[in-house]
Amino acid sequence: MTVHEYPARRRRGWWLRNPRYLAFQLREAGGVVCALYGLILLNMLIQLRDGESAYAAFLNLLRTPPVLYLNVVLFALVLWHALTWFMLIGKAQPIQFTRQPLPWKVVFGINVLLWIGVSGAVVYLIFGGM
Amino acid sequence: MPDSEVVFRVSRYRPESGGRPTFQEYRIPYRSDMVVLDGLNYIKDHLDPTLTFRWSCRMGICGSCGADVNGRPRLTCGTYIRDMRKGAVTVEPLSNFPILKDLVVDFDDFLDKLASVRPYIVRKDWGDLSKEYIQYPEDVDAYRQQSLCINCMLCYAACPVFGASPEFVGPAASALALRYIRDTRDEGGAERLARLNTKTGIWECTFVGECSVVCPKEVDPAAAIQTLKFLATTRHMRRLLMPGSASR
Amino acid sequence: MHADVAAPDEVLLEPVFWSLFSVGGFITAFLLPVMLFLIFFAAPFHLWPGDPAAYATFLAHWKEPLVRLFFFVLIGGSLFHGTHRLKFMLMDAGFKGPAAEALLDLILNGVAIFGSLGALYYALRGWLF
Structure with missing residues (x-):
């Protein structure tokens, strides 16, 4: 008698079956969006070198309504990437400063506070304040 | 006294005929203190003796009764029917594994992966009865969490990375590798990190984190893998920058 | 010691x-x-009062080494982070498969490396040379 083993396969649409899987996929997409912004910022430096009109054209392109609203969506993904990154740091804690790992929510909270502080520092040190 | 009835939708797969797994429905008497495994055993004893599933201890320590219950990997002995969504209880074999029959999956591949990380103390003088291998409570604390793994493989069923690449070493084997790396008596850390620093090792993990969510023993394999990535990286960098240094 | 199961080769670059992906994760999460x-x-x-991105404003800030360092770190970090996730x-x-993964490594790591070098070039340009 032949016996057939049913082959292993991942369920189709696995990432829609569980909200945590969906959150994971969005987080990964947010990470990829970061690279996209890396290239956009690099392009901004190129336009800056090319002079005022090139730079202004680039900035205006970014601010045309369709691009602007697409940017809002992508910005939301970047924010989700940042928040989930702070959660991951709490959940992994590869480097521990305490004997026992801290509860992940504590680490997450510390990271968010640090994030706010760092963002404020960027506003003042890099962009010269309000 | 049974209060009412509950419907079990159980995945059936017949290895003689092949084909796709199909669902079969059973109505069983329900009491509020029943777990899913009780329901399966009721079916086996009273309704359909051909239904095949693994179980042994009924107390969450043998790790053999895992199945996907309502789409999520769980130990059927520790899952109360009353905690399920109202309506049917759907029981399927653990995701991502080949199916042998009904709810029984083939985990030979997992056992090979487990063996590949050497989940036991590796030491040149191990077994020398003239020696003492002293452990203090804090030494045990360092690996207690990972040592609680019962090899139930729920984490593999929850891992979409393993689902897409069956060669990935996976959560439980990695967590057990860390358990022995952290053991003060062990000398096999470098060897284990070398095994994990491979194409089929820890690098495929994208930290989905669901393995730690479904783990019935709170082993937290997801965190263990990130720690291993860190350990493997520091070992690797040391070897790249100081080729003459000790292997660990 | 002997291996029970033949171990695959260690990877060098991963x-x-x-x-770089992890460092980039911190950089993008905190700064982007x-x-x-x-x-x-x-x-x-x-x-916001004013436009922080306006040409004159931005050019004035761009003269500072700290701002240039900030852009280099941010662009490099985001590229190494995002290309790794995309892979x-x-x-x-x-x-x-080996061929597909080699191609992914080549393209994505290439983008990250050359993009970072590009950012470094612009960060140093007009300041060191």
């Missing part, structure tokens, strides 16, 4: 790119949101 807000949204949505997303989508 720990390096994983480290505020940066994007100031450059893309502050002025168009009238959420694993594509592998998950079925782009697998």
Whole structure:
């Protein structure tokens, strides 16, 4: 008698079956969006070198309504990437400063506070304040 | 006294005929203190003796009764029917594994992966009865969490990375590798990190984190893998920058 | 000691790119949101006095070494982080096998490395040379 083993396969649409899987996929997409912004910022430096009109054209392109609203969506993904990154740091804690790992929510909270502080520092040190 | 009835939708797969797994429905008497495994055993004893599933201890320590219950990997002995969504209880074999029959999956591949990380103390003088291998409570604390793994493989069923690449070493084997790396008596850390620093090792993990969510023993394999990535990286960098240094 | 199961070969570059991915994760998480807000949204949505991205304003800030360092770190970090994630997303989508993965490594790591070098060039240009 032949016996057939049913082959292993991942369920189709696995990432829609569980909200945590969906959150994971969005987080990964947010990470990829970061690279996209890396290239956009690099392009901004190129336009800056090319002079005022090139730079202004680039900035205006970014601010045309369709691009602007697409940017809002992508910005939301970047924010989700940042928040989930702070959660991951709490959940992994590869480097521990305490004997026992801290509860992940504590680490997450510390990271968010640090994030706010760092963002404020960027506003003042890099962009010269309000 | 049974209060009412509950419907079990159980995945059936017949290895003689092949084909796709199909669902079969059973109505069983329900009491509020029943777990899913009780329901399966009721079916086996009273309704359909051909239904095949693994179980042994009924107390969450043998790790053999895992199945996907309502789409999520769980130990059927520790899952109360009353905690399920109202309506049917759907029981399927653990995701991502080949199916042998009904709810029984083939985990030979997992056992090979487990063996590949050497989940036991590796030491040149191990077994020398003239020696003492002293452990203090804090030494045990360092690996207690990972040592609680019962090899139930729920984490593999929850891992979409393993689902897409069956060669990935996976959560439980990695967590057990860390358990022995952290053991003060062990000398096999470098060897284990070398095994994990491979194409089929820890690098495929994208930290989905669901393995730690479904783990019935709170082993937290997801965190263990990130720690291993860190350990493997520091070992690797040391070897790249100081080729003459000790292997660990 | 002997291995019970033949162990596959160790990988050489993955720990390096994983480290850059992790560092990039911190950099993007902490620095990118505020940066994007100031450059893309502050002025168009009238959420900020003035326009931090306007040519004259930005050019004036760009003269400072700290600002240049900030841009280099941010661009490099985001590229190494995002390309690593994209690689694993594509592998998950079925782009697998030695040839496919070598191609992914070549293209994505190439983008990260050359993009970072480009950012370094612009950060140093007009300051060191």
